[in-house]
Amino acid sequence: MTLKDLTKPWAAFNYGFLDESAKRELRRKMLKAVAVPGYQVPYASREVPMARGWGTGGLQATLTLLKPTSVVKVIDQGADDSVNAVSIRKFFARVGGAVETEDTQKATIIQSRHRIPEEKLREDQILVLQVPDPEPLRAVQPDMSIAREMHGDADYGQLWLVLYEQLVKSGRIIQGSSYPSMVNGRYVISPSPIPRWDVKKLHQADHLTILSAGREKRIYAVPPYTNVEPLVFDDVPYRVEDHQDKTCYRSNVTGFFMNELPQDDGSSRHELSDSHFGVKQIRRNEGEAVEIAKTWYNNGRMD
Template sequence: MSLASLAHPRQDFSYGFLDAFAKRELRRRMLKAIAIPGFQVPYASRELPIARGWGTGGLQVTLSIVSPTDTLKVIDQGADDSVNAANLRRFIARMTSVATTTDTLAATVIQSRHRVPEERLREGQVLVLQVPDPEPLRQVQPDSSRAREMHADADYAQMWLTLYEQLVRFGRFMQGASYPVLVHGRYLMSPSPIPRWDTPALHQAAHLTLLSAGREKRLYAVPPYTDVRPIEFEDVFFQVENMAGRICMLTGARNKFMDELPVAEGGSQFRLSDTGYAAKLLRRARGDAATLGATYFDDEGHFYQPGVIRAE
């Protein structure tokens, strides 16, 4: 027996980049967040080889839960090929040896910046959302200590007053991305700066959603099959963005979330925001094999759960 045979094999870095203590702490915080849906749990956000504000919160969560048997998908504003998505995917794959994909149906862990994929997520999948500002009350209460007291008392009157003022001044809700939602009938939550189009997708979803803000050192979660209701009045309902009449310039798809692209001659063209879904539509149009999953909104623009969007 030699000393070398008793020693651990050489490791140039810890699996998943983060040390074992950091990953253990993050997993414990995630368990608490899952146990109290919508509640912001503080954690010790670690330094990473990317700047804060570029997805460090979501990256730490992903590195803590991903395993070599997982399949990873990373998107930025719906795109798999953006600089941010490509760099995060390359880094995670290098640190964990995880397989990667652009297919939502094939992924077990999906890290996203500001979008939920068009295809419905299923049980066993985990959606990790990057969050720049986890506090939904910041616009009405900049004092974080007072905001935490308001969460403890479920005192959200100032947020309701803000919505009322928007209706009086503009005739409609002006809150765009990051529309505040009430989770499990208790905590007001910011669902990351996802568009209003994606907000209903969190309601009674089959998948687990983990949201993390590395700069603010806060994470929170929406467990599977949990109520996530956008705040609205009894006579003025929450509405998603109007995509009626918009046709994808590449695939011809309708009633899906589109990116608007200005053209030199004036006017605009539209393109599917979810590039992975668009690629599958193009493959199917060419006659190639492509498995399309059910989407949150059908081709007529109706949400798959009747009654969730009461404005329909």
């Protein structure tokens, strides 16, 4: 065995940007991540033509899964049309020949930052979440080697303390995003900076979720039909954002996660955060036959 035997013929460019050895490493790590739900698997995290912190983790996971028949949707804070989302989506089309979409139902891979779509994902879809800080223990334990031991021992007492202090200081739990959640009764994860509204969508879902942090070089997963339980006290139930009664001023839809738009007169208006979901609602209002899938929340409530 020589290196020459392992070398492939020269090519100007590899399909899907990453070279094959990078993809093999990611495949191995993704499989381990699925096998131990919630455990943060270290991985190499290669250079991609984008600065760390802008979704390089999600990008690498998606590139590994990508094939020419993939249909990719990219979300940035709920929107398909932000610069970050558009340029990532175009990148997949350019280096992977993938089909671009904004429609949640049509996508096979959904890469997202900060939101999970309002429409329920199917079991043949994969959700890739970009994660800036994968370590739920960082606030209580800056030393990552010790944090690793704490995960090994399932030593999560200090996270409860953080929540308790919020409760004492503010009268309620103010953790707005990255809400620490127990996966499969063993590992606490940061579900990435999705709002509390979205954390429940990971619990016993039909789809596979892969969470990848490029800068921090960790990848973890929530398989389908897996318990994801936000950390809560027995006597203080988990509360999602109070958006149940908010109505989108553009689509007239009520009961979904909204963006609040401050107005000059001090009041505020709301619009749907999931932009393409809003587009579909508006088209439907205008009389177009638009197919909208079942949503996780109905009238602002889950179940």
